Amino acid sequence: MTAPAQVRIFGTVISTYTRICQIACEEAGLSHEVIATAAHSPANRHPFGKVPVVEIDGLELIESVAITQYIDNAHNAGALQPANPAARAMTDKWIAVANNYLFPLFERGLVMPWVMHRVAGFPLERETIERALPAISRALGFLEGELAADGAWTRHGFTLADVFLYPMVRSVELTPQGQAGISQCDRLLAWLEMCRARPSIAATRWESEP
Ligand SMILES: N[C@@H](CCC(=O)N[C@@H](CS)C(=O)NCC(=O)O)C(=O)O
Known part of the structure; x- marks a missing residue:
């Protein structure tokens, strides 16, 4: 798969889970931007009000396990997940x-x-x-x-x-x-x-x- 131009992370700059998604992007060499979005704000598209929501490859993803595994699988050859x-x-x-x-x-x-x-x-x-x-x-x-x-x-x-x-x-x-x-x-x-x-x-x- 070709790398997306930019991963868009809707979250807050002090958020633990926003940073988790940022680290996964960095590991995969994906450029990413954080669009300031507060948890439970009207702008937040997470159905349970959490951050982050992530846009990548035309997908809108929630839940950091799903997000980071997708990034690692699709863009980093699964390098952050042991094969054994x-x-x-x-x-x-x-x-x-x-x-x-x-x-x-x-x-x-x-x-x-x-x-x-x-x-x-x-x-x-x-x-x-x-x-x-x-x-x-x-x-x-x-x-x-x-x-x-x-x-x-x-x-x-x-x-x-x-x-x-x-x-x-x-x-x-x-x-x-x-x-x-x-x-x-x-x-x-x-x-x-x-x-x-x-x-x-x-x-x-x-x-x-x-
Ligand atoms: N299960 C979510 C958890 C995300 C989460 O808890 N994010 C925190 C910020 S680091 C949040 O939205 N807190 C606001 C709240 O829980 O109301 C994930 O894996 O992405």
Whole structure:
């Protein structure tokens, strides 16, 4: 298939899932633009109000798993998905863990309270953060333990599991409490550093990143 002139990503520049789609585009060498579209705004075409919605190859796609797998399959020879079925299942497992457990926990309990405070100027929801911190610490400990045990999602090179996990863990690291927690996780720190050296991660850096 010939590459599309431009992938159009309707989302917000501070969104985790918008960045996940941007990273997949960068990995595939596809040029892409983000058209500022707020979740739940009248302009947003996602049937459940989420972002992003992505236009590519005449397709309008929602759901980042479908979007990133399509980009990788159609434009990157599936390079981010192991061919071996067992390795592929492990990659898919980590993507599901990221989407079903880590993102809701991190986003509601820590990342959004800080975004609403820093970007929109709302008072910091300290109680929400305090309530979520024990579960967030356990989740970070789980990731660290899995990396220590057998390399977890990193065993098969850089895959879509990294593409999903990096923006989620990085957004935690950009909060004071998350930074304190992650600074105690050597393997997680080394993995974040390794990801940051990857051109697709560097090219999609959030403006808020130091
Ligand atoms: N399942 C969706 C999740 C997308 C998602 O949760 N996006 C966030 C922004 S990173 C959002 O739209 N949040 C607004 C909300 O949940 O109301 C996907 O994979 O694309």
